Amino acid sequence: MRPSARPVYFFIGGMLMLFSRPTPAQVTPDDDLGQRPPKVAPLFEQPGVLTPRGTYVLEPAVQYAYSSSDRIAIAGYALIATLQMPRVDVREVRRNSTIASLTARRGITNRFEVELRVPYIYRSDAMVSRDVTGGIATNRVSDASGKAIGDAEFAARYQLNEGGLNKPYFVAGLRFKSRTGRDPFEVTTDCTTRCTGPGAAGTALQLDLPTGSGFYALEPNIAWFMPSRPATFFGTFSYMHNFKRSNLSRKILNGQSEFLGEITPPDSFGFNAGVGFALNEKTTVSLGYDHIAITRAKQNGRTLPDSLRTQLGTLMAGFSYRLDPQRTINVSVGAGLTRDAPDIGLTVRIPFAF
Template identity: 60%
Template sequence: MRFDQTLRAGSAGLSLIMLSALAQDAPGVASAAPAAEGPTTAELHQLRQELAEQRALLRQLREALVASRGAPPAAAPHVEGWETASTDGAGPPVSSPLRRPLHPALLATMRGGGPAAPSQPQPTLPQPGAQQGAAAVVPAAPAAKAAAVGQAPARDARPPEVAPLFEAPGVLTARGGTVLEPSFGFGYSSSNRVALVGYTIIPALLIGLIDVREVKRNTFTAALAARRGLTNRTEVEVRVPYVYRADSTVSRELFTGTAVERVFETSGRAIGDVELSLRHQLNDGGIDKPYYVAGLRIKTRTGRDPFEVVTDCTRRCVGENATGTGLPLALPTGSGFYGVQPSLTWLFPSDPAIFFGSVSYLHNVKRSNVSRRVLDGATEPLGEVAPGAVVGFNFGIGLALNEKASLSLGYDHSAMGRTRQNGVNVPGSVRTQLGTLLMGFSYRLTDKRTVNVTVGAGLTRDTPDVSLSVRLPLAF
């Protein structure tokens, strides 16, 4: 609307200028100005040149207005010689005065007076951007501030970063980026076992063997993970762990003529099971909109499996005529089975917190013709062994303490199925529930260096009592 008013005002001004010029140049026409000497021939020639320039500018404005029909008011085109300005912040921008000042005779005619006297000094033309002199061309408008017309920065469609609690990170690696993440983990667990082998004559009398054991287990894991961003939504990861385990078993067999506790110690160190992972972001989230990340993890059996280590048995460890304790003389560092684990992770930003969680299902591939090694180089055939599947879920909340530090709290739960041997549940194998309460802290050292610390406390008897992990992702 203001743009049209500007054009109409400019056209009216041109009409007045042309009528005045024609009246002064035509012979026999009386001048309406007071008695004064009119402009010279050179000044009239300069006047006509400036009129031609003003007419060309108005033509450009008219073409720009036609081209801008249907466009948002804030996107009005910029025409050379005009500046874009905002009125009061509530309406579309209007055109400011012309950059080039008009001739004094034109100014006097447009203001309603006669031509300027030639005795007035001619002003020097200012450089572009200086104070303008043709303010009468534009309708009066409130004082305004220059409005910067620009483009908003592109929004990052990736999920926000939180202090990691679980194995899978929430933020994917950018396209072409590489992240190396060395990590160190420690876990400690202790459990008590009471085994009653015999028969009872009455409920208060047991004839047989009472075996009481206390097992203390320490596990140290050093790993190196490498992640590569294939696209802004897809990344691949390779993780290589090195595991050191040390177990101490304290036992005392009652009714055997001894009151001395025996300690059986064993350890093992070797590479663990190498893992390959693929993650893909499914959607574009945002404030109050969740992000979904699908993942697929493949676990190999590169570590030393439980069937490769030698057990403390002379001939047999199960069934009748069992000899020895059945405890391994060296500890395994791998599970001994291939595994495939699909998962789905979600993140929900809700200022100032970020809620996150995931669900997963781990399928362990069964093995056939499995045998166990015992003392003297003998083997004990076990047949087909199929570990139970693991169904897991976790959830948590992340809080940003400042621009560098963040804190996360979460809970992780896994339900492990029963192990089957030759199609039958292994005696003593039951469904196991593992629950862990986690707290994580993250601090950004530089733009490409971050340190993450996670502490876990076991909530069930089968879960490690305490776990601690430190990660140092390095972006390249």
């Protein structure tokens, strides 16, 4: 059970979590500095400009992410003629994830807002496995998909200070992730008796993909914004804690289950930084970098041997255009720079304020 921000075990599109909440795109007037952070094209998931007091925002959004991986494993030895040759297994995996979500925000005061986000997820995985031992390749193709509501999230954010030109703004946030999605322990794997240990039979591949992580999570974060004409610099530091679960079992074929016990999912540390430019009173663009470090998972108090620390680095670019005072279109693109990050991601959002 190797942790990853890809939807392998504990995280969904997670990665899918590489795109930010929206903010209207416009040049911030001089007399507004000192009261609210500057408005820039959004890149990251963490907070941007807060919703004004008494204002509601509804934000429909569509996110798409694609990732691929190639793995070569030496599974054992095969006797060929009088030589012992390693049995080499090559796997190609292609993952596609699409998330349609609706986010609602309300400004309680000019410095405090609350948010609710409900996603609907469609995922599809395709894997080609081939045994190339002895120069003879035998292909095995498997496909899996899943679609359902994902994990709903609730967040609250508070602006800590009054910044200004060349003075940073700080916004503290707290995000709670629920377990409303179909979790990995609710889907069936291809194992017949058990997936690990003595008597294991099967590859532990999921026949139907989950749409939730399976664990409650809490993430405190703090964002900063530094207006410095003609650019605005911004960034975030965050820590996500996933709460452990006990008496868990994994579903296998023929209606049976394999007892797993207590699972402690990995936590993650994140930071990002970027710079935004206002091209005119309606258009802004942003560039940035996002990084997430994921710790190792544990089972029954012991670190899983195949659970590795994972680094996810993504280069981000964003564009924002204000259609009218109530509507803005935001587009962001991410390109993975590390091995475990999604290869490409695209997000389109159109928030409505009223």
